[in-house]
Amino acid sequence: MQFENDSQQSGRLDSPRRRSMIEHNMNNSAKIAELRHSLARYGLPPDRQPIPLGHPQADSVLGGGLRPGALHEVFASGWSASGFAVLLGILAAGAKPFFWVQPDFEALEYGAVSPHGLAELGGDPRQLILVRTRKGDDALSAASDILGCPHVGALLLEIRGQPKALDLVTSRRLSLAAATSGVSVILLRQSAACEPSAALTRWQVASAPSRDDDEDWGNPLFDARLVRHRAGGLGHFLMQWDSENAVFCEAHSGAVAAAPFHRPADPQIARAV
Template sequence: MTCAPASLRTSTDLLRDRAGAVSPAATLSEVFSTTVIDGAATGFALAHLSPGRGPVLWVQDRLSRRECGIPYMAGLPAGMDVLRVDVSRPVDVLWAVEQGLGCPSLGGVIAEIWGDPPVLDFTATKRLALRAEAHAVPCWLLRRAAEPALSGARERWRVSSLPSANAPCDARAPGRPHWRVELFRSRFRAPATWVAQYDHARHHMSLDHPIALRGEPDGTALSATG
């Protein structure tokens, strides 16, 4: 894989928001699945990556492949190319992801690590976050059968599936996917919970249905575009 210089594919506004902090589009985000076989976490991460920006490096450990399967390429957004890397151990996932994050020509990195291996500690996640930000490559770490221990991830989410919307032409058929998404820790915005809706045709995800949290007011409506 040939890596182009960061200056050829990124700009300062990709890395920085108005407050001067690193944008969540180019950092490490963790997604926890409330049910280990729920595909919502995978769909949520993919909805944040832009097809055509560059290939996506997708790294899985052995247990993730065994319990959740491999990506179904025909179901990916149009124009999204994937480079799959299959490894056995979580430590190998971390090594492969760190190498990939050093390649600015990638459109993003998705890593799947099963459970809570000791190697996935604060130091390891902080290294990934800093490397993603240095090269403007977004990294999504999918966590199943895991607990949200101390982490260097800049944003941490819990995602689960909800009943989909009805199809426009057939009320008995499934339509756009709906997810319950909870941002429970972030360096960039206030934690909140939403119902997310994903439009596959436009590759657009909207977080426009805030859910009230215990003892807290509703969050502000947000939108995220892939």
């Protein structure tokens, strides 16, 4: 009798067996959704509290600011534009040590860091640890050492041209190491063309002329294009650095060119994503 009772119940909707089956299915669909989510986020660094740049438009495109523990590429055209990468580094480092890895030739070509200059921009030279390497290859291996230490704030890696060692595999490795330790890497590329890379963001930066009527000219002013962003939209911004508060800000009105939002990036660069 007991058996018959059971078989009868199993036909009903709220029978325990049926319920467990439904639950199982639901569990599965939750799992699938979770997998789907993680697949969508594949290759993206884990979510960490973003660091606001201070420029409202840029921050909104970036989803709150620069994401720590990720690789950010800055392609600078011109000497002054390279400062953009340094400023990102200052922001990303916060109060932690700021490592700057610079091969000898880069120092000779683009100038060595001046601690006074860093202080004038609102950075603290005491945070700065400069690693001078003989070659670009050494710089990359120094970078992987530095990225292993979670107490580092930010790493600025200066690489000129397109060395063979800096391929997709290397940039993927850098980006994974950054994601693991939470150290932000700013890769400053000068005299380089864009290549495929694993960077989360890619910036194309040129220095912008000061405004004609600006008496107080001289605060760094950049024409910065976010030409690649793996987790959001792109943009083109005119960003000024506020040395007093050590943060970016919108250039004063009347700036040289109104920065069009979502302007399509340079086709050549966009292709190399």
